[in-house]
Structure formats: structure tokens, C-alpha cells
Amino acid sequence: MTFNEDSRLGGGKVKRRGRAAAVGGGAVGVGAIVVFLIAEFTGVDLSGIVGGGDLTQITQRDEAVDAAPECRTGRDANQRVECRMEGAAESLDQYWTSESRSLGIAYTTPDFYLFQDSTDTSCGQASAATGPFYCPPDRAIYLDTAFYDDLQAQYGSSGGPLAQMYVVAHEWGHHVQQLQGAFAQTDRSGTGADSGSVRVELQADCYAGAWVGDAATTEDADGQTFFEPITRAEIADALSAASAVGDDSIQERATGRADPDSFTHGSSEQRQRWFLRGYQQGATSCDTLSIPGSAL
Known part of the structure; x- marks a missing residue:
């Protein structure tokens, strides 16, 4: 079907789901984010060498x-x-x-x-x-x-x-x-x-x-x-x-x-x-x- 070009769309009926990273376990510093990115792109887990409690858990969730x-x-x-x-x-x-x-x-x-x-x-x-x-x-x-x-x-x-x-x-x-x-x-x-x-x-x-x-x-x-x-x-x-x-x-x-x-x-x-x-x-x-x- 062809839409009437002058019809107006109100918006908001359709959402897009995407994957977002959630980092928990205290304040998140730059080091924690770097470790997360290394793990994502190389598969190497370096969280054990990060000092303090900055990085205890990284999960992925869908956001709309x-x-x-x-x-x-x-x-x-x-x-x-x-x-x-x-x-x-x-x-x-x-x-x-x-x-x-x-x-x-x-x-x-x-x-x-x-x-x-x-x-x-x-x-x-x-x-x-x-x-x-x-x-x-x-x-x-x-x-x-x-x-x-x-x-x-x-x-x-x-x-x-x-x-x-x-x-x-x-x-x-x-x-x-x-x-x-x-x-x-x-x-x-x-x-x-x-x-x-x-x-x-x-x-x-x-x-x-x-x-x-x-x-x-x-x-x-x-x-x-x-x-x-x-x-x-x-x-x-x-x-x-x-x-x-x-x-x-x-x-x-x-x-x-x-x-x-x-x-x-x-x-x-x-x-x-x-x-x-x-x-x-x-x-x-x-x-x-x-x-x-x-x-x-």
C-alpha cells in the first residue's frame, strides 16, 4: 500500500530493542570500562588485575x-x-x-x-x-x-x-x-x-x-x-x-x-x-x- 504523503505519523508505536552494557558493583572508573572493552573485543578477561571494587559484574540487557x-x-x-x-x-x-x-x-x-x-x-x-x-x-x-x-x-x-x-x-x-x-x-x-x-x-x-x-x-x-x-x-x-x-x-x-x-x-x-x-x-x-x- 502507498501511504498518503500528507498523512501525519504520531510516533512512538514502534520501539527498537538493542543490547546495552550494565556495569555494577560500585563506582565505575575508566579502568573498568577499558577492561570491559578488552573483554568484548578480544575475549581476554582482565578483571582480576583491576584493583578495588570498581568492577564486580558486567551484564548485558535489552533496552528499547x-x-x-x-x-x-x-x-x-x-x-x-x-x-x-x-x-x-x-x-x-x-x-x-x-x-x-x-x-x-x-x-x-x-x-x-x-x-x-x-x-x-x-x-x-x-x-x-x-x-x-x-x-x-x-x-x-x-x-x-x-x-x-x-x-x-x-x-x-x-x-x-x-x-x-x-x-x-x-x-x-x-x-x-x-x-x-x-x-x-x-x-x-x-x-x-x-x-x-x-x-x-x-x-x-x-x-x-x-x-x-x-x-x-x-x-x-x-x-x-x-x-x-x-x-x-x-x-x-x-x-x-x-x-x-x-x-x-x-x-x-x-x-x-x-x-x-x-x-x-x-x-x-x-x-x-x-x-x-x-x-x-x-x-x-x-x-x-x-x-x-x-x-x-
Whole structure:
């Protein structure tokens, strides 16, 4: 999707997680910092030769800062991926604040973190190889934007702006499911074409489509629409991403064959179909949890 260049981004929806050093155990002198840097870059621990109690423990922790403080308009979102993530988050938040009423849930905004290489979460250590994900205990979305390069180069997606934002909207859909209680009520431990895990993923695809269907009418704080009218080419862009991450597509690229009994996210055809269902019929049409497996 193309952002309306004059739309205004409020900022603050997307944070960037980074690694920071914490030095404890008393006053920190220059010598302690030098020792820390030597250890970091050479692997040689010289802390034993530092006198006094200046350096007793050095730990690393994740810190979050505003990921896009300079992103102010839709023009910025059309040009930079961090700004695009901010714009998508603001639009998604506006949409679900309103649409949640139709689902009967009390909506709250998820945290949304960008990271590079790795980060710690309540769901475990995440790396770029993990791919984008939603962590229910944190009620947060985690994404390394390097995944978008993989989406295009390794998974065969067109990799355009709506393909990128589809990924965010899918994870946002998982947050909506968390608020609905779908995660707690669905057994996601199994695999297979009609397993609970597949049903949850297809519903998140449908929720992503529902947002896209409404996105061109969602407005910023000034009453300006975030996006220009959506084109068929942009919908095809999103569908290419949904197809690229289908279980059958991933398995066929890896092994040359698909095994439906091991599916956890749904086939390419299913993911595209449920995205389109949400796009055409809205979030209330996204019941994948109670229907027969043959209807998935």
C-alpha cells in the first residue's frame, strides 16, 4: 500500500530493542570500562588485575528506544522501512480500537519491537532466523526487518510495501487472538492440515486481510487517511507474501515435497484464501476455530 504523503505519523508505536552494557558493583572508573572493552573485543578477561571494587559484574540487557523518531509523515513511511512499520502500527491500532467492539473484546495496544540479530523475550531468545513473531506473555510483536530481505530472496515474495505490512498485520492479529482468549482455548501443540495451530494462523491471516480492507479509510489524528486507495497490484503483493510462507511452499523448497500432516500454518492456498475472506468480508467473518476441517 502507498501511504498518503500528507498523512501525519504520531510516533512512538514502534520501539527498537538493542543490547546495552550494565556495569555494577560500585563506582565505575575508566579502568573498568577499558577492561570491559578488552573483554568484548578480544575475549581476554582482565578483571582480576583491576584493583578495588570498581568492577564486580558486567551484564548485558535489552533496552528499547523509539525506532522512528524522525518519521513524521506518510512520505517518510513510503521511503523508509522503520517509518513504514510505524505507519502500519498506527493504522492497525486505529482499526482494532474500533473493530474490536464487533468481536466483543476489550482492546489494548500491543508493544511492537524491532531488533537486529537477536533479543530476549519471555518466549525465549529470538534471532533473525526466528522470523517475526508475537509473544503472548509480553503481549508484544518482535521483528527483525532483515526478514523482509529473506521474504523476497528466499521465500519468493514480491517483497513490496504491502507484503511487509501484511507480516505486521498478521502478528497484530495474534495479539487480537490473545485478547479473545483464542490462544488459551486452542490446543496448538499438534500439527496437521486442520490442527489448532493451523486454525490460529489462518485466523490471523484473515484478520490481516480485514485490516487491509479497511485501511484506505482509516484516518490519522488530523482526519487524513493513512493510505491511498488500494490497487489490485498491491493486493497481489500481499497475496504473494501469504503464499510464500505457506507450509507447502516452504516444505517444497526445502525437501521437494509437502507433508500436510506436519503443517503448522496452513497451505499457500489456504493462507491466501483466508486473507481474501477478511479483506472482502471483515473481521467477523474470520472464524477458523469452530468450523469443520474441510471448510478450512
